[in-house]
Amino acid sequence: MLILRGGCVIRSSLRYKRMAAVALDSTGRDQLEASGWAKVENRDAVEKKFAFSDFSEAFGFMTRVALKAEVMCHHPEWFNVYNRVEITLSTHDIGGLSDRDLKLAKFIDDAAKKE
Numbered sequence: 543m544l545i546l547r548g549g550c551v552i553r554s555s556l557r558y559k560r561m562a563a564v565a566l567d568s569t570g571r572d573q574l575e576a577s578g579w580a581k582v583e584n585r586d587a588v589e590k591k592f593a594f595s596d597f598s599e600a601f602g603f604m605t606r607v608a609l610k611a612e613v614m615c616h617h618p619e620w621f622n623v624y625n626r627v628e629i630t631l632s633t634h635d636i637g638g639l640s641d642r643d644l645k646l647a648k649f650i651d652d653a654a655k656k657e
């Protein structure tokens with residue numbers, strides 16, 4: 543029996559093993575930095591701030607990211623006030639940045655451009 547919540551496997555009687563997150567290598571970290579994601583102090587995480595024309599644009603962006611996060615089963619830490627969205631990415635399962643953060647960051651940057 544496979545119990546899913548969104549894209550996340552919560553419990554499974556199958557020998558289903560979601561691919562473990564892989565710690566992000568220096569190349570991936572360089573890619574994040576090059577696309578404007580800043581290191582968070584005292585934590586293996588990155589953050590980026592976004593500003594949109596109004597709340598509706600900001601929330602539309604957040605909706606797209608939220609749906610992707612559910613499919614990926616990898617979720618951002620974020621803050622929103624009116625047209626501003628501040629996002630922090632890290633992989634809680636490994637206590638630091640992983641390949642999943644880079645993948646989600648690329649999606650986030652692309653989604654922000656589309657608003």
Ligand SMILES: C[C@H](O)[C@H](O)[C@H]1CNC2=NC(N)=NC(=O)C2=N1
Binds near residue numbers: 551615616618634636
């Ligand atoms: C049970 C579920 O698969 C895990 O808790 C997922 C959910 N979303 C997640 N999001 C993030 N950012 N890191 C994780 O380790 C993580 N793990």
